[in-house]
Amino acid sequence: MLTLHLARGTISVAAHIALEETGLPHELAWLDFGRAEQTSESYARVNPKLRVPALVTPDGILTETPAILEHIASLAPEADLMPADPWAAAKAREAMAWCAATFHVAHAHKMRGARWADDPDAHEAMAAKVPETMTACASLAEEMLTITDGPWLLEAVSVADFHLHAIARWLPGDGVDLAPFSRLQSHAAAVASRPAAARALSHHG
Amino acid sequence: MLTLHLARGTISVAAHIALEETGLPHELAWLDFGRAEQTSESYARVNPKLRVPALVTPDGILTETPAILEHIASLAPEADLMPADPWAAAKAREAMAWCAATFHVAHAHKMRGARWADDPDAHEAMAAKVPETMTACASLAEEMLTITDGPWLLEAVSVADFHLHAIARWLPGDGVDLAPFSRLQSHAAAVASRPAAARALSHHG
DSSP, rough: OEEEEEOOTTTTHHHHHHHHHHHHHHHEEEOOOOGGGGGGGGHHOOTTOOOOOOETTTTTTEESSHHHHHHHHHHHGGGOOOSSHHHHHHHHHHHHHIIIIIHHHHHHHHHHHHGGGGGGHHHHHHHHHHHHHHHHHHHHHHHHHTTTSSSSSSOOOOOOHHHHHHHHTTGGTTTTOTOOOOHHHHHHHHHTTTTHHHHTTTTTT | EEEOOOTTTTTTTHHHHHHHHOOOOEEEEHHHHHTGGGSSSHHHHHOOTTOOOOOETEEEEEESSHHHHHHHHHGGGGGGOOOOSHHHHHHHHHHHIIIIOOOOHHHHHHGGGGGGOOHHHHHHHHHHHHHHHHHHHHHHHHHHHHHHSSSSSSSSHHHHHHHHHHHHHTTTTGGGOOOOHHHHHHHHHHHSHHHHHHHHHTOOO
16 A cells, blocks of 8 residues: 655645556545644654655655656556656656756745745745746746647656646746746646546645 | 766766766766856757756757766666666655755755845845755755665665765855764765776866
C-alpha cells in the first residue's frame, strides 16, 4: 500500500494525478495548510522538511515531486507514464527539474517570501514580481510545448505533464494572462479530459 | 561526442565531475560569468534559459543538473553512477531534486536576488538570510548522510553525491561554519579523493 500525504492548492496534486492514472492501490492523508498541519509533530515524523507531497511506501518514505512522480511511474510500468527511450526520459527529467527548481520557486515567492528574507518589505517586493516571473516561466513552458505537435511535453503523456499542469494551475491566481499561451491552455484541457486525472483534480478545487 | 557548457563557481562542476568519472569522450565549452557570456546571443541558441550547465549530445541539448547527471550516468552504465535498484534510484532522484529546488535556490538568493525582486533593499534582505538558510540546508544534508554509514548518500557513490558536493562547496563562502557538519566534511573529502573527480575539481578553483 502507498500513502500520499497531500494538501489542496499545493504541488501535491501532481502526485495525486499520477496515482489515479496508474490505478495503484493507495490512501490519501490530507493536510490542511490553513491550519498549518504540515508543521505538526506527527507530520514532521513523516517529512522533516514539513512539505507536501510525501509518499509512504513499503520501502520507506519518499519526498520531492520529481522523485515521487518517477517512482509512481516505475511502480506501474503498464501505465507508460515515463518514456522507455533514454533520451525522452532525459527530457522528461529536464522538464520536471525545471518545474521544481524554477517555475515552482517563482510561484513560491508570492506567499513564502519568509523562506528567503525576514523583512516584510522584501516579501512585498518578491510578491510584486511574481506576475512577471510567472509570465516568463509560462512563456518558456509554451515554448517547451511547441517541440511536439502537442498536447504533451513529449510524444505521449508522462508524469512531467502532471507536474507542469499542477504549477500552470497557479498562473491565473499569480496574475498571469493565459490568452497568449494557447498551448498551455490546450495542455490543461488535455490533462482535465483524462478521466483519472479529472478524478484527482476534482478534490483540489 | 558530448559538449558540456560550463562556468567556474557554478553548479556545472557536478556535471563536469560526472563526465570525468565516466570517461565518456567530451569537450568543455567554458563561459566566463564575470563577462556575462551566458547572456550572449550565441549561448542563447544553446540554452535559452541562459544558465549552465547545458550538455550538447547527438540526440539534442539537455539542461537542468539532475537531468544531465542522470543522463551522463545512463550513457556509461559500467561506471555505476546511478543505482540499479529502483528504490535507491528514487532516493538519488529525491536528493538531486532537493539540491536543485531548495539547497541551490537558497544559495542563489545571495547573488541572484534580482530574479525574484526589483528592489535593491530586498536583495540585501535576501543576502542577509543566506547564512541561516544555507546552515539549515547543510544540517538537512548532514542528516541525509547519516542514513548510510557514509561517505555517500546511498550505499555507493552516485551522481547525487556530485550534485550535493557542488553546492556544499559554496557553504563557507555563504557564511556557514562547517565544524558541526562532520559528515559533510567527510563527504567532501571522499569526493576530492577520487582521481577523476579531483581532475574536474582542479579546473574550478
